[in-house]
Amino acid sequence: MNILSSVPSEYLGLSSALAVLVLLTEFAMLRVQFSRSQVKLYAIQSAIVTVLAVFIAVERDIPGLFIVAIISLILKVIAIPKIVMRLLDQTKVELVSSHRISVPSMILLALLLGAVGMFVIDRLPFHSHSLPTSGLSVSMAVILVSFLLVIFRSDVVSQAVGFFSLENGVSMASLVVAAGLPLVVETAFFFDLLVAVVVFGVLMRVHHQRTSTLSTEGLNRLRG
Amino acid sequence: MKIDVSVIQLLQVATVLCLSPLVSGIVTKIESRLQGRTGSRILQPYYDLYKLFKKETLVTQDSGIVFYLGPFVAFTCYLIVPMLIPVLTNFPLPLGYTGDILGGGFILALAGFAVALAAIDSKGPFAQLGSSRAMTFGALIEPAILFVTFTVALITSTDLPYAEAATIRSSFTQVIRPSHLLAMSAFFLVVLNDTGRIPVETHASTIEFGMIDEARTIEFSGPIFAIAKWGSFMKQMILYVILMNVFTVPWGLAGTKTVVSVLEAIAVLMLKAIAIGFLFALIDNSFSKLRLFKVTELTATAFLISVLAVLALFVGGG
Numbered sequence: 101m102n103i104l105s106s107v108p109s110e111y112l113g114l115s116s117a118l119a120v121l122v123l124l125t126e127f128a129m130l131r132v133q134f135s136r137s138q139v140k141l142y143a144i145q146s147a148i149v150t151v152l153a154v155f156i157a158v159e160r161d162i163p164g165l166f167i168v169a170i171i172s173l174i175l176k177v178i179a180i181p182k183i184v185m186r187l188l189d190q191t192k193v194e195l196v197s198s199h200r201i202s203v204p205s206m207i208l209l210a211l212l213l214g215a216v217g218m219f220v221i222d223r224l225p226f227h228s229h230s231l232p233t234s235g236l237s238v239s240m241a242v243i244l245v246s247f248l249l250v251i252f253r254s255d256v257v258s259q260a261v262g263f264f265s266l267e268n269g270v271s272m273a274s275l276v277v278a279a280g281l282p283l284v285v286e287t288a289f290f291f292d293l294l295v296a297v298v299v300f301g302v303l304m305r306v307h308h309q310r311t312s313t314l315s316t317e318g319l320n321r322l323r324g
Numbered sequence: 325m326k327i328d329v330s331v332i333q334l335l336q337v338a339t340v341l342c343l344s345p346l347v348s349g350i351v352t353k354i355e356s357r358l359q360g361r362t363g364s365r366i367l368q369p370y371y372d373l374y375k376l377f378k379k380e381t382l383v384t385q386d387s388g389i390v391f392y393l394g395p396f397v398a399f400t401c402y403l404i405v406p407m408l409i410p411v412l413t414n415f416p417l418p419l420g421y422t423g424d425i426l427g428g429g430f431i432l433a434l435a436g437f438a439v440a441l442a443a444i445d446s447k448g449p450f451a452q453l454g455s456s457r458a459m460t461f462g463a464l465i466e467p468a469i470l471f472v473t474f475t476v477a478l479i480t481s482t483d484l485p486y487a488e489a490a491t492i493r494s495s496f497t498q499v500i501r502p503s504h505l506l507a508m509s510a511f512f513l514v515v516l517n518d519t520g521r522i523p524v525e526t527h528a529s530t531i532e533f534g535m536i537d538e539a540r541t542i543e544f545s546g547p548i549f550a551i552a553k554w555g556s557f558m559k560q561m562i563l564y565v566i567l568m569n570v571f572t573v574p575w576g577l578a579g580t581k582t583v584v585s586v587l588e589a590i591a592v593l594m595l596k597a598i599a600i601g602f603l604f605a606l607i608d609n610s611f612s613k614l615r616l617f618k619v620t621e622l623t624a625t626a627f628l629i630s631v632l633a634v635l636a637l638f639v640g641g642g
Contacts, residue, residue: 107501109497112642113500113501113502113641114500115641116640117502117505119641124632127628131625204621204623221639234642237639238641
């Protein structure tokens with residue numbers, strides 16, 4: 101593979117840079133200490149995905165993506181972070197680290213997992229007219245890292261944010277695989293997300309009422 | 325009027341030698357203003373050096389020859405590096421190809437090693453603590469530097485600083501490709517770490533708990549201290565130059581050998597150095613200091629970004 105001859109064009113370079121930025125915010129979510137920063141990072145990540153959708157819509161002339169971008173802006177950039185923030189306001193958040201392993205080892209682990217995901221997807225014989233295949237590799241890495249976020253942070257907010265950002269990874273993948281996806285299917289995705297918000301909202305409240313903490317460490321005691 | 329290339333070569337060294345205390349003074353001034361203080365004059369580093377050169381050198385009776393030699397070895401190293409990097413011109417000078425990024429890195433590492441040895445030979449516990457810390461954290465940031473070098477090597481198929489700068493200047497697509505943006509950000513974090521602005525150390529403070537680089541020179545006095553201090557000013561300037569003229573903004577360098585263009589390049593270089601110093605001071609003052617062992621989080625982040633830069637070249641879309 102000759103990298104020298106493959107300088108990406110402006111469109112591909114910018115869109116790949118945006119995709120990599122989404123991955124970086126995912127890593128940042130893994131790293132930050134406070135739940136509130138995680139929610140803010142989720143809003144930023146959703147905003148980048150929205151910008152990516154608008155960028156593809158303009159450059160590749162897919163008007164349907166504008167509607168997707170508008171729904172994603174209202175729902176993922178504004179509504180969901182606001183709802184989670186409000187839930188956090190109602191609970192007393194303790195300033196205890198919820199990292200199960202140290203931050204550097206977690207970052208190295210996530211890097212390894214992300215790299216595996218990227219190289220595996222890169223082997224797929226797959227071509228898209230909206231985004232380079234690399235976008236799919238990066239969104240696979242986003243999905244895998246968000247799994248790590250859910251597994252290695254032991255608080256309810258991380259798990260909710262991890263799940264929501266997983267959806268960001270999926271919607272980025274759908275931008276690559278099927279940018280012209282029928283709007284009905286996209287809308288179904290968003291409804292899925294709304295249901296998830298409700299479920300996680302209830303989960304957070306019930307968990308906080310029962311254990312008066314957001315940490316899931318105590319759940320280990322439920323083992324038989 | 326044209327100047328000979330060898331004169332420009334010397335001028336590169338002279339620029340770093342003579343203007344580095346000024347850059348340091350201006351950055352310190354900006355930092356004081358950000359903290360709501362008036363701060364010292366921007367020429368204060370020159371006065372400090374002048375004062376130190378006039379004073380006597382005090383040495384503990386346990387110190388040996390290494391204590392004297394260390395700062396001078398380091399100072400010589402800092403004089404060599406400006407010959408290898410594009411300080412003033414965008415065309416390679418005769419000695420520009422004698423060392424690549426790794427070569428420059430080795431010379432900078434030798435300088436750090438010499439100062440650390442001198443600090444250990446001073447037999448002062450704080451100096452030894454400082455050099456031990458500096459070496460440890462230096463080793464932790466090393467993988468990130470290596471991966472940035474790999475990225476440069478993969479993009480330009482050389483690892484010469486001039487080639488990287490020329491590649492970035494060549495087209496807009498080279499600027500926005502993700503691998504370049506990531507390598508640039510990783511190197512930014514490396515410089516943040518290496519100029520003593522990591523989230524632990526208070527830059528130029530006298531509190532021993534947070535000391536890393538500053539602690540190494542704590543036993544020096546008189547002209548030797550002046551040399552060590554001047555060396556650290558030059559190191560900061562060199563790192564700024566590499567960050568600006570190789571990775572971030574390699575524009576505004578002299579394209580011809582005329583006097584006017586070289587003078588212009590010096591002026592632009594100063595402006596860029598002040599801008600980047602302002603950015604660093606802003607970052608340094610915007611975040612609270614952390615525990616010493618949190619340094620690994622910064623180095624892990626730099627490593628993550630530099631590895632992603634290499635990954636982006638292969639599977640991340642260039």
